Amino acid sequence: ELKVEQNPLFLSMQEGKNYTIYCNYSTTSDRLYWYRQDPGKSLESLFVLLSNGAVKQEGRLMASLDTKARLSTLHITAAVHDLSATYFCAVETNAGKSTFGDGTTLTVKP
Amino acid sequence: DAMVIQNPRYQVTQFGKPVTLSCSQTLNHNVMYWYQQKSSQAPKLLFHYYDKDFNNEADTPDNFQSRRPNTSFCFLDIRSPGLGDAAMYLCATSRGAPRRAEQYFGPGTRLTVT
Numbered sequence: 209e210l211k212v213e214q215n216p217l218f219l220s221m222q223e224g225k226n227y228t229i230y231c232n233y234s235t236t237s238d239r240l241y242w243y244r245q246d247p248g249k250s251l252e253s254l255f256v257l258l259s260n261g262a263v264k265q266e267g268r269l270m271a272s273l274d275t276k277a278r279l280s281t282l283h284i285t286a287a288v289h290d291l292s293a294t295y296f297c298a299v300e301t302n303a304g305k306s307t308f309g310d311g312t313t314l315t316v317k318p
Numbered sequence: 319d320a321m322v323i324q325n326p327r328y329q330v331t332q333f334g335k336p337v338t339l340s341c342s343q344t345l346n347h348n349v350m351y352w353y354q355q356k357s358s359q360a361p362k363l364l365f366h367y368y369d370k371d372f373n374n375e376a377d378t379p380d381n382f383q384s385r386r387p388n389t390s391f392c393f394l395d396i397r398s399p400g401l402g403d404a405a406m407y408l409c410a411t412s413r414g415a416p417r418r419a420e421q422y423f424g425p426g427t428r429l430t431v432t
Contacts, residue, residue, distance in 0.1 A: 241420050250408055251361070251423040296360060305373075306421065308360035 210235050212299050214309035221287050222317055229312045231280040231297035239300040240280045242271050244293045245311070251296065255282075287316045321345070322424035324409050330430045331399050339394040339427045341409030350392040351421065352384060353408040361408055367392060368414055396429075404431045 211234040221227050231240070239258055243251040255264045257273035257280060264271050268291065270283045280297055294313045298306040322343045331337040341350065348369050353361035365374045367386045381403070383395040396403055406428050410421040 243423075248428075250406075250426045251410075253420045253422065256420045305363060305366065308362075310360050 210237070210299060210301055210307045212297060212307050212309040214295075214297055214312050216312060217310055218313050218315075220315045220317060221284075223288055224286050226286065227284050229282040229284070229295060229314075231282070231299075231309055233278050233280075233299040233307075235301075236275070236278075237299045237301060238273075238275050240273050241298045241300070241306065242280070242282055243296045243298065245296065246293050254295075284314070287314075289316050289318065292316045322409060322411055322422050324407075324424040324427050326427060327425060328428050328430075330432060331396075332432055333400065334398045337396050337399055337429070339396075339407050339409075339429070341392045341394070341424055342390050343409075343411045343422075343424075344390070345411055345422060346389065347411035347422070348389065348414045349412045350386060351410040351412070352382075352392070352394050353410065354403075355406045355408055355426075357405075364394070399429070399431045401431050404429055 213232045215230050241256055242254040244254050245251050255271040257271060260275040262273045268285045273280045292315050294311045296311045297309045300306045325340045329337060351366040352364045354364055355361040363375050364378045364382055365384050381397050385393045394407060406426045408426045409424040412421045
């Protein structure tokens with residue numbers, strides 16, 4: 209059974225600071241997704257990582273994938289309040305189903 | 319704009335009264351998913367359709383059923399809702415093999431059971 213672990217689960221940071229969210233998974237996969245969810249809203253796709261060494265960047269967020277270590281990171285640079293949300297990683301199996309991590313709730317304070 | 323639409327956005331039902339949630343998509347994706355997301359938890363896959371092929375998760379209760387009459391529509395039927403079924407229900411679509419891509423989520427239906 210595929211297990212996906214995110215840490216930290218809760219993150220409070222000040223505006224302007226940098227931080228990294230980690231996503232570890234237990235079985236081989238070369239397809240990983242990051243989603244953002246605002247309170248009471250649905251999931252918004254942020255990044256699709258499809259191969260070992262993949263790196264994607266959008267604004268203050270950068271995601272990477274190391275399939276050998278079974279690890280993905282979501283790096284936040286110079287955080288701003290608008291980034292406050294819950295971030296989920298999801299790992300896809302060869303069967304095409306995604307298993308989600310528990311989510312990291314990020315709060316960015318002035 | 320191509321999108322995933324869910325109706326209704328909010329649904330209140332009584333304990334034990336059957337309810338149906340609807341999802342439609344204009345993306346022409348051949349895979350459709352239903353997730354249940356309870357407060358402060360990750361989405362949990364209930365089942366998915368690959369074209370007309372229905373795939374049920376092993377731990378999805380029998381109380382939950384689904385129908386996909388055509389490519390565009392998919393329904394989630396809860397036969398006898400219990401208080402524990404109160405949640406956000408998310409529909410998602412994706413392009414299937416051989417070139418799978420990310421899932422596109424609808425806005426969700428928040429179900430309240432009284």
